[in-house]
Amino acid sequence: MGVSLHTTPLDGLNRRLGARMVEFAGYDMPLQFAGIMAEHKACREGAALFDVSHMGQAIIRDVAGFSRLVPGDMAGLKPGRQRYTLLLNEAGGIIDDLMVANFGTHLQAVLNAGRKDVDVAHMRAQGLEVEPHFERALLALQGPKAKDVLPEGAGLKFMDAAALTIGGMACVVTRSGYTGEDGFEIGCAGEHGEALAALLLARGAVPAGLGARDSLRLEAGLPLYGNDIDETTNPVAAGLNFALSKKRLEMADFIGAAAVNAALASGPASKLVGIRLEGRAPARSHAEIRVQGARVGEVTSGVFAPTLNAPIALGYVRADLAKPGTALELIVRDKPLAGQVVTLPFVPHNYAR
Incomplete structure (x- = not known):
């Protein structure tokens, strides 16, 4: 007997649209519809619609309590705005990376699919009241034409958050996403998920799956939890300093503050870098990175x-080798492939500032 997978509120629609389904974080999820390359192109040039309902939506009402768990300035997050932040452990390791929006009466957090139960348990263990709403649907509408597909959200700027009515359905919308393109993440009641998706598809969005989502986020230089960051990763090594509030670091009043400040003071032993490879063959996760035959890191x-039209990778290398232009060798099928460290992102971001 196989393990039964969770399904999202859009499962029926995904299947009717001909999705090729795969297991991801315990969910049956669409890998692709028309094809990864076509869906990637649709997002870069038009508007692509992703089912991301496997991610967890949760409501938090205690801002001060939540602030103790993250290095971001939550007290300074104004109503109608969203911020990227990190749940950290005492060692400064990343329990999860999450998006948090202030809707005035409460914060709404979007948690990674494979970490949402861990996140809620951690927050509750720290005395924080959390209201999980994992039954809700979440859609990511991404691409330069996303604003044409969702005119209701056209007045929002990057990282704005608002409650909007779309096609008669109550939604929470943020102007954000995970592709490097302009776009929106739209949450609604699970029973409205299919109708909302059908409306956006009818307006011109193209259905897209996890395959294109991964290639898009990698081109945008965005780390994926479980691949590029985990509970052993210090945010400084991962290049996530932008998520560390200077004021909070000085106050050192959050879990993991001592470890994060120590990494900032001494510099991390390794750093996450972008790597562009020569040739056509990509290097996958766990490929060894060498310099002059010596192991210096891992993809x-x-x-x-x-x-x-080229292979790219993210990986950790020894900190002294993290400078753009540094030549590296990536071991793929026991053969060394030439590459070099490049400045991130690989493809410029196209957010609506």
Whole structure:
């Protein structure tokens, strides 16, 4: 007997649209519809619609209590705004990376699918009241034409958050996403998920799956939890310093503050870098990285980038080798492939500032 997988509120629609389904984080999820390359292109040039309902939506009402668990300035997050932040353990390791929006009466957090139960248990263990709403649907509408497909959200700027009515359905909308393109993440009641998706598809969005989502986020230089960051990763090594509030670091009043401040003071032993490879063959997760025959790191994510028509990767290398232009060798099928460290992102972001 196989393990039964969770399904999202859009499962029926995904199957009717001809999705090729795969297991991801305990869910049966669409890998692709028309094809990864076509869906990637649709997002870069038009508007692509992703079912991301496997991610967890949760409501938090105690801002001060939540602030103790993250290094971001939650007290300074204004109503109608969203922020990327990190749940950290005492060692400064990343329990999860999450998006948190202030809706005035409460914060709404979006948690990674494979970590949402861990996150809620951690927050509750720290005395925080959390209301999980994992039954809700969540759609990511991404691409330069996303604003044309969702005119209701056209007035929002990057990282704005609002409660909006779309096609008669009550939704929470943020102007954000995981592809490097302009776009929106739209949450609604689970029973409205299919109708909302059908409306956006009828307006011109193209259905897209996890395959294109991965190639898009890698081109945008965005880390994926479980691949590029985990409970052993210090945010400084991962290049996530932008998520560390200077004020909070000085106050050192959050879990993991001592470890994060120590990494900032001494510099991390290794750093997450972007790598562009020569040739056509991509290097996948766990491929060894060498310099002059010596192991200096490991690939955490790799893909053939459709936009660049070249293979790219993220990986950790010794900190002294993290400078752009540094030549590396990536071991793929026991053969060394030439690559070099490049500045992230691989493809420029196209957010609505």
